Amino acid sequence: MNADLLQALQANLLSPALLFFVLGIVATLARSDLKFPEPLYITLTIYLLTAIGLKGGAALADAGFARVWLPTLAGIGLGIVIPLWTYAALRYVGRLPAVDAAAICAHYGSVSAVTFIAATNFLRQIGQPFEDYATAFLAVMESPAIVVGVLLGKFALRQSGDAAPLGGVIRSALHEAVFGRSVVLLVGALIIGVLAGKRGLEATAGFFVTPFQGVLALFLLEMGMVAARRFADLKKVGAFLVVFGIVAPVINGVGGVLLGDAVGLSPGGAMLFGTLAASASYIAAPAAMRLALPEANPTYYLTAALGITFPFNITFGLPLYLAVAQWAA
Amino acid sequence: MNADLLQALQANLLSPALLFFVLGIVATLARSDLKFPEPLYITLTIYLLTAIGLKGGAALADAGFARVWLPTLAGIGLGIVIPLWTYAALRYVGRLPAVDAAAICAHYGSVSAVTFIAATNFLRQIGQPFEDYATAFLAVMESPAIVVGVLLGKFALRQSGDAAPLGGVIRSALHEAVFGRSVVLLVGALIIGVLAGKRGLEATAGFFVTPFQGVLALFLLEMGMVAARRFADLKKVGAFLVVFGIVAPVINGVGGVLLGDAVGLSPGGAMLFGTLAASASYIAAPAAMRLALPEANPTYYLTAALGITFPFNITFGLPLYLAVAQWAA
Amino acid sequence: MNADLLQALQANLLSPALLFFVLGIVATLARSDLKFPEPLYITLTIYLLTAIGLKGGAALADAGFARVWLPTLAGIGLGIVIPLWTYAALRYVGRLPAVDAAAICAHYGSVSAVTFIAATNFLRQIGQPFEDYATAFLAVMESPAIVVGVLLGKFALRQSGDAAPLGGVIRSALHEAVFGRSVVLLVGALIIGVLAGKRGLEATAGFFVTPFQGVLALFLLEMGMVAARRFADLKKVGAFLVVFGIVAPVINGVGGVLLGDAVGLSPGGAMLFGTLAASASYIAAPAAMRLALPEANPTYYLTAALGITFPFNITFGLPLYLAVAQWAA
Amino acid sequence: MNSHPMTLVTIVCEKLAREAVTRLLRDVGAHGWTLWEVEGSGAQGVRSGDIPEFTNIRVEVIVPPAVAGTLLARLEKEFFKRYAMIAYESEIRVIRREKF
Amino acid sequence: MNSHPMTLVTIVCEKLAREAVTRLLRDVGAHGWTLWEVEGSGAQGVRSGDIPEFTNIRVEVIVPPAVAGTLLARLEKEFFKRYAMIAYESEIRVIRREKF
Amino acid sequence: MNSHPMTLVTIVCEKLAREAVTRLLRDVGAHGWTLWEVEGSGAQGVRSGDIPEFTNIRVEVIVPPAVAGTLLARLEKEFFKRYAMIAYESEIRVIRREKF
Ligand SMILES: Nc1ncnc2c1ncn2[C@@H]1O[C@H](COP(=O)(O)O)[C@@H](O)[C@H]1O
Ligand SMILES: Nc1ncnc2c1ncn2[C@@H]1O[C@H](COP(=O)(O)O)[C@@H](O)[C@H]1O
Ligand SMILES: Nc1ncnc2c1ncn2[C@@H]1O[C@H](COP(=O)(O)O)[C@@H](O)[C@H]1O
Ligand code: NA
Ligand code: NA
Ligand code: NA
Secondary structure, three states: OHHHHHHHHHHHHOOHHHHHHHHHHHHHHOOOOOOOOHHHHHHHHHHHHHHHHHHHHHHHHHHOHHHOHHHHHHHHHHHHHHHHHHHHHHHHHOOOOHHHHHHHHHHHHOOOHHHHHHHHHHHHHOOOOOOHHHHHHHHHHOOHHHHHHHHHHHHHHHHOOOOOOHHHHHHHHHHHHHHOHHHHHHHHHHHHHHHHHHHHHHHOHHHHOOOHHHHHHHHHHHHHHHHHHHHOOHHHHHHHHHHHHHHHHHHHHHHHHHHHHHOOOOHHHHHHHHHHHHOOOOOHHHHHHHHHOOOOOHHHHHHHHHHHHHHHHHHHHHHHHHHHHHHHO | OHHHHHHHHHHHHOOHHHHHHHHHHHHHHOOOOOOOOHHHHHHHHHHHHHHHHHHHHHHHHHHOHHHOHHHHHHHHHHHHHHHHHHHHHHHHHOOOOHHHHHHHHHHHHOOOHHHHHHHHHHHHHHOOOOOHHHHHHHHHHOOHHHHHHHHHHHHHHHHOOOOOOHHHHHHHHHHHHHHOHHHHHHHHHHHHHHHHHHHHHHHOHHHHOOOHHHHHHHHHHHHHHHHHHHHOOHHHHHHHHHHHHHHHHHHHHHHHHHHHHHOOOOHHHHHHHHHHHHOOOOOHHHHHHHHHOOOOOHHHHHHHHHHHHHHHHHHHHHHHHHHHHHHHO | OHHHHHHHHHHHHOOHHHHHHHHHHHHHHOOOOOOOOHHHHHHHHHHHHHHHHHHHHHHHHHHOHHHOHHHHHHHHHHHHHHHHHHHHHHHHHOOOOHHHHHHHHHHHHOOOHHHHHHHHHHHHHHOOOOOHHHHHHHHHOOOHHHHHHHHHHHHHHHHOOOOOOHHHHHHHHHHHHHHOHHHHHHHHHHHHHHHHHHHHHHHOHHHHOOOHHHHHHHHHHHHHHHHHHHHOOHHHHHHHHHHHHHHHHHHHHHHHHHHHHHOOOOHHHHHHHHHHHHOOOOOHHHHHHHHHOOOOOHHHHHHHHHHHHHHHHHHHHHHHHHHHHHHHO | OOOEEEEEEEEEEEHHHHHHHHHHHHHHOOOOEEEEEEEEEEOOEEEOOOOHHHOEEEEEEEEOHHHHHHHHHHHHHHHOOOOOEEEEEEEEEEOOHHHO | OOOEEEEEEEEEEEHHHHHHHHHHHHHHOOOOEEEEEEEEEEOOEEEOOOOHHHOEEEEEEEEOHHHHHHHHHHHHHHHOOOOOEEEEEEEEEEOOHHHO | OOOEEEEEEEEEEEHHHHHHHHHHHHHHOOOOEEEEEEEEEEOOEEEOOOOHHHOEEEEEEEEOHHHHHHHHHHHHHHHOOOOOEEEEEEEEEEOOHHHO
């Protein structure tokens, strides 16, 4: 397994996607004037989410719901359990203010679509089969943790005397969690994939499938720049959060892999399941937190999710979760 | 025919393109924060217009002008007749102010490139052959109605005492009709397609052909959002315009199909011809109207063209026009 | 050879890429409202640079450095010699102010990636083989001339009494020359291509290879508009610079072809080498000049590089340099 | 032609505060607003404008002087400590007083 | 260094009025302008900024006070009822008076 | 709520001068800035905003009046003849005086 792990690590680190990620980091650290315009970032996001949604939906229609409901439930369970244990760790071990702990735990309980996509890319590259309908897990795991995090944060604010009406805030956080752009795109494309099926996917494959891996590489160039810009804030967030940003995904990832294995996924599928558990949201969760918990300091959660966990996961995490999945199988 | 119509309707409504259109509507009605940045919208427009222009031009070079001149003339004729009858209907049945009737009739006499593209997409999907050079009809039918509409509007304003010099306005409307960005892109790409021929198209097919259907699907997602945003104005425009927005395309569409059949087009070609007649411009015409007839209320023509006729055409209109074409053949 | 030249010229002028360039010129001269949004321009630039970088890098890994070092050195040599002779010509024949001569010579000594890409496109189209690793020459030839030009300009300013500290300016010009966005993208992608090799390229070919020629065509549409907008300034820059904008690339191009031939490149490779020598930078060089030599008048160098030399090179220059390369071989 | 004094309130803040800010504008009775995306640098670091999480918006609203006072007061009380934000007012002159 | 009073006229209007507005600026003798795209909300609804038909532009022009008067008067007379538009003036100080 | 007078300096210049300008702002002691891309027309022609070489930026910085004086003086001395650029100052009122 050790030799396999090393080989997988190398395959991952030398893939164009990862190398572009590193280029983005280097460009930022070297103070290059390279910058993606925001419309390009948004376009790439829209593309990646609809593309995996479509593919996942077509696979879902193929597999049938009978094979999907159990891991889906397990995914939702993870989305509730992860924010709870990480909240406790951040609050009582890390001694972070309650509202910050709540905001951060929402990020780690929710998921990062790009990390998931990088994982499928990695599996495809090394020829490891996986359940294509895993995108459905991604879709259901985005929101529950956000709701849990907002509830935790609001209760904490209550106790500290801020008596803002809870109902409205919960409602708008729920709305963001269900109709935020990333969820709408992903779930929408998933349903379209189910309805249009394989034939529909084939008709649009020249756009949604053929260029996919290259688009991901380009997107990771941008993500490298975004992540590297957070490095300057590493000092501000303190040593605990830096350690947390690596230990939490490892725990969640390994736990997720084992759970995925237990609910009957293949090694590739269990690895994706673990990757989802390990990943920290940096699109849906920050938007929801600024809306529902503006009192939480965004430097904490953005730096942890974008500056530490995301780079860790897509470099070392992916091969690690695969190794665990292969060992568990 | 009835069973065919139902089947065609289903094929259309379950195509990825249409489903993305519906997703756009749902996202907007659900108040999602999903939004395409304007540069993406413009990029998609540029792409779609150049791509169909190129393909149409290559087909035109192949077919030779001998087979194209008659339907082209017929198309120009429609571009003059449609605004005249719709003006009369809007003015004397709908009792709309003259300048608004003029602006609206220009939209219905002109054409919508996206509706046309959705129609070719639909035909391709159900395996119905059609003349690829039909793009040439799209190109010639964009401008005549705009000129007719501006003339009608200006005469109306004259009679109501606004003695603005006519020459300058007509000239700038003509300029917009001939050198507006959509016409330049479409006609330019058409000529490039003729000059570069099949070989040129093949060299660039990896960009202009392969991803085309997927790009269209993404674009219709945006168009769904744009259309749905007009729904709020349906009340403002009144019942007559709502009915007009469905009845006019049906009349124009059926008439267009029959004319297309009469000038020798195949059922697929006649259906495209009818679709052009039925479609209402929402790019070139609004721009020309704001320039040449700013007195007309844009809520009327934008809501009718974008909020009613466009959604009607791409959902129910397309299968209907095809059924008529097959029945007429 | 003459017949070949004509045929090559025709193949070039009737390629979709060139025809789109002409369309861009026509649209601008006809005062169309067609315009690319800046994010689209930047996106196309990023795409083109990373795509040729990747392909070049994979070819480089294949060829081995042994075959590349000599032409690379020759390329750097050209990047030093060209600004020196053109500076002399501009200063003493053209009687331009020293600082303007310095800025212009930096542009002509540096290279235009788009011209290079158009050249590879042209060779591919007519079936002329070439060394794919030629992208490496493009990468090394971007910066040296910029440094030479800045030094020439600074010495001139010194003599005219402007005693600004030299160190800082040279350092920031060097930084721009090495970490400017075009260099970072190109060199970065080149290294990624070397590391990921052919397998990595294949994985992303659906994005970086398949649509490449079509994207180039679209980009040249924009470049036609950009170039045509400079035409209005042709009068301002004077007859000498107009002549220079055509004679200099011919001299540099022919010299470059012969040097490329001498260092062992194939006719296709020598033609690319000559094209690089002939081309004038309009991305990296203007940025560096505004930073390091803001005293120089940008109308001069932008009009010469974009309004004269770029259109000349991609229309008549490319077939000419190929004819010379075939004659020299 | 007579022009009338009116107050222009300008807000520069992180994009993620957009909904909260436009809701506040409605609340205080503004009849309209104008908004676009900007980059910025301030006490809370550089906001680079390349991804929505790190973009600013700049909101402008024309209101009668009294409304401007209310608006700024509420911004100070409810927004300044929660969001990366600045706000300021300036005097302008408009033609159609009744519009604002 | 002396700075001189000058008038800044700001126009926010639908993008499709762009040509008409810049032509007017030329007509009244402005030496330049600055322009960008914005979203907006006003009496004529929300302008969402995602397609050219529903985008606004914001145009700024620095002119001597007298020219500002002419400009605003013509905007009121010829533009206000035709286009979704607001316009206002404010006092600024520039260095190079002769430039404007 | 008290608002305090402060000076807003606005610079419109070619995008390629961006680094030089933001460095100057740091030099004169500004605590922040806001910046976005614009199109423009002026003495040095039309800047069409479609490629970085022909785009303008608009930079806004809020500073105490004295700093505004220094800033404008340095712009006049070091920047005006080198770059396509205009700059002007205007009076605004802010809430948190100490922030600027
Ligand atoms: N002195 C200033 N002048 C202009 N804009 C500023 C200034 N300070 C802050 N800003 C803007 O306000 C945003 C938020 O400021 P801050 O909360 O200080 O980070 C910054 O990103 C800038 O866009
Ligand atoms: N009170 C206001 N404050 C700021 N901008 C406004 C205001 N009212 C209108 N606008 C802007 O002016 C545009 C046209 O206004 P209207 O004609 O009222 O729809 C709107 O889309 C807004 O961008
Ligand atoms: N009178 C003016 N009003 C508003 N903006 C101006 C004016 N003059 C110049 N500008 C802006 O300043 C930039 C540089 O001006 P210039 O150096 O005169 O070309 C132009 O591109 C415009 O964006
Ligand atoms: Na997670
Ligand atoms: Na029509
Ligand atoms: Na050169």
